[in-house]
Amino acid sequence: MNEHDLRHLEIPLPFAPQRHSMSDRAQERVQIWAMRFGLLADDAAARRFESLGYARFSAYWCPTASFADMLLVAEWITLFFVFDDLQNQAITTGRLEDYDRLRHTALQVVYERGVTGPVPPVIAALSNLCTRTFPRNSVAWQRRFELNLELWLIGHARENSFRQAGRSPGPAEYPRLRRDASTVLPTVDLAEVIEHTELPDALYFGPSYQEIIATTADIMCLTNDLHSLAVEYDAEDTINMVTTLRDHRGMNLSEAVAEVRRLIDVRIADSQAAAQSITAEMDALHLPPRIRNGVRRCIRDCQSAMAGMELWDRTETVRFTPDEELGATRAIDYNNGFLDASELGRAAPADSRRV
Template sequence: MTEPAPNPKAGLPELLGLPFPVRRHPGHAHMEVHLRHWADQFGLTPTSETAQHLTASRFAAMAAHAYPSAPQPRADWAADWITWLFLLDDQLEEGAHGSENRWSEVIDAVRAVLRSPQAVGAAGPPLIRAWADLCSRVGPWATPAWKARFGAHLLESLHGALQEIRLRDQGIPPTLDEYTALGRASSASLPVFDTVEICVGAELPEHLYNITLYREFLHAAADVFCWSNDLCSVQKERDAGMVTNLVLVLEHHDGLLPDEALGAIRALIRRRVQDLLAAREQLHHLEPSLSLPPAQARALHQNVTALCEWLTGTLWWHTAGGTTRYKVTDPDSAPPPIADLLTGPDDALPCHPGRREGDRVGQPGSVARRG
């Protein structure tokens, strides 16, 4: 009898052991309806199949559990933002934009919207128009400093994805150390964590954000999220030819069998969870010694708590939330091809002035400058 394939999700909830209950936003039903309307408005569900796929992915449910305390307009925005990130990722892994040249054009288009959301016309590509809407809506809630940090983190994540494309084309997974740094960027953890600040109404000033201990807390949270996600997405990424998944990294460089790699990753996650909880505890003890104004002390505490809730909520979505995103399907009954959401009527994304076909976009000096 053939041995059943190991279940990457087995035991995953117990791995985190975060001391926070799974909470759901009281306006979760409104978030579901809002997301469907928003996706239709910007052409993100061009066919009935894509609409069904979006519903089955349950992105609004993920946002409802990851941002349970956000005021309703910000919770609705979070559901749209999470959906946009996942749909963008699909364009790379399964769609028509997974080459260096095409993804470089995506980076240019996203950067242009960050500079001027109002410049995107009604005839632009669906995901770019949706991105302009997200930028416009979040604008009144954030300071220029937050917007600059968020934009830099998002562009770093897109450059991280560009590096993943190059590694995929080479066919060689990065080492564990290389992947740890790359994963913090390409997983979009840091821009997502930025949005937690905005959604709980507790933006951190830069001097607090850059405290070494808080950065260690963020890095541990990013690793826990990225590696947990890898356990769920490994088959999807293996099928897409990607090599930047921790399971694949350990299989290649350490010569581990799939079930051995899963066990090794669970051990790594357990250690990082302990690092996360230790940093959280130290931050709570650090607050009085910093002599912070009450508003800043409250913001720091709110963000530490909200980030732990975010991890708990996203873990729920991965393991118990009913999403079909990582469901392994029979090749004969695979879902329809990914709709191209990055091509507009003019059949091209906005390109950086002077860019020639075949030119490469250089990465920042470090894939994860804040990583």
């Protein structure tokens, strides 16, 4: 076995991948959205964007949502991938300070729910999504969503610190770091939006739903660590559980892969147990059927996304295909998405919450 064999390794999951019937149309519409904000500068960027298929992956998160709601999630997930791509570019080109400026400005946009004035394309796209999303649910939900967006960007900063140091996080630290930076946490929040429901804080922060969120992130991240290892190994990326097990436990590739698969199985069992135990918590809170049904749909969406990512990683995107197999670069520069210092002062809070 070598790291390239893992690209097409099927990892069985006991969840059904349910895909929205209009996923291809969503990919087309999200590409138009990305071009509207200047993220895709030319036809070559548009072709690469199509082959990456970020919106098609999003379809697994919202299999029965309305097309409009599915597009909102697809645009958010596309934005998350754009930030991830820019983060990778910052690492490989030595522009971590530029990425930090971008990350700080993104947090400002989240806190202010939007900006006005000339800003880089990725910030304009984020501002657009904030103005359209935050009003959809209550102040309590907005607080949770803001927190999880903050954790995502802080997670990127922590990942970058390890990468810059050329070190991998330890096995105990790795799951929390990877979970925060993965964007699964805010995407689970978006499930409440598309399911037209809202979990009370007492249930959301209860042990069962917190475990559902954590296991969804862990299973998706560990699965991705195996499928993306060839690309990350070539780039000497230190944020991968296989690398962590090699560096901290002295495992060879076969041993580390076997351990990651064991960890996935453990988290599957934990996820299934949490999906069962949440019933008792809903009973104790005397939640009405409408909320209970919404919770079950959110859990179904998480399960579909876990299975969908496993399938998408292997068969539906070029994102994790090594360059020597791909024959062309995957990178999109997103119209020079990094912030210049001079642009920071022009990013001001939005009065109208519109861009």
